[in-house]
Amino acid sequence: MATVIRSSNFTADKAWGAQQIANMNGITTRLHWTDKPYKWHVNEGEEVFVVLQGQVEMKYRSDGEEHSALLKSGDVFYAAIGTEHVAHPHGEARVLVVEAEGSV
Known part of the structure; x- marks a missing residue:
């Protein structure tokens, strides 16, 4: 089926x-809609975050420092x-998220 x-x-x-799109052996692909921030979190596995429409400021912490990147349509963030x-x-914003099933 297509x-x-x-x-x-x-x-x-x-x-x-x-909207759930696919679950491929425990890896989910979902389309998200939002107009509000999420919450600080750490996924149990890797995450790919693709901005399809809009702009998203992605904040992340690395080596004890906070960083920020403005993602526009077509941009990809890998955690x-x-x-x-x-x-x-x-x-x-509309965002495509690929991550392990059950991730936050």
Whole structure:
């Protein structure tokens, strides 16, 4: 079966609401809609975060220092295991997230 998802049409009832796209042997791919920041967290595994629409300021901590990167449409953020991070959208954003099933 094939599926076409028009990410620009996706909205959710709450910030960080998601549409499950696939689960491939425990690795999930989800489309998120948000207009509010997430929370500081560390994933149990690696995470790939792709901004499809909008802008997201990704803050992350490395070697005890806080860093920030402004991600625009088409930009990708990779969080290795143990990377503490938080996403702050600037207005509405749609984000594709690939991570281990059950990650925060």
